[in-house]
Amino acid sequence: MVSLLGSNNKASLLCHVFGKVQGVYYRATIRDYALSLQIDGWAKNLKNGSVEIVVxxxxxxxxxxxxxxxxxxxxxxxxxxxxxxxNDKVKEGFFIE
Structure with missing residues (x-):
């Protein structure tokens, strides 16, 4: 995993999560975790039933x-x-889209 984390002690990753992750408060739970860890990004439901998350x-x-x-x-x-x-910029805060 370290190779994906980048330099300068900062990391930005795009994750796609598959399984039973829509309609079960998954995004809200991840937002709470992210805010407690001071992580920026977002979580978004996709049409294929997965959740896209940028951290x-x-x-x-x-x-x-x-x-x-x-x-x-x-x-x-x-x-x-x-x-x-x-590699793109990430707005400060963590959002559910």
């Missing part, structure tokens, strides 16, 4: 939220997550 912040915080993406909300069931480097 940006300190390496240590991004590592923590990557683990929490697997945990999700109490009613979610994550089957897989794809992770790629994100």
């Amino acid at each position: 940006a912040g300190e390496h240590q915080s991004v590592d923590k939220i990557l683990a929490l993406l697997w945990e999700g909300s109490k009613d979610s069931k994550v089957l897989s997550i794809s992770i790629n480097k994100w």
Whole structure:
């Protein structure tokens, strides 16, 4: 994972989360985690039933939220997550789109 995290102790990643992740408060739960870890980004439902998540912040915080993406909300069931480097700017704060 370290190779995706970038330099300057900052990381920006694009994640696609697959499984039972819509209609189960998954995005709201991830937003709460992100805000507590001072991570910027967003979570958005996609038409294919997955959730797109962009996270940006300190390496240590991004590592923590990557683990929490697997945990999700109490009613979610994550089957897989794809992770790629994100190179675009990320607005401050964490938003549900």
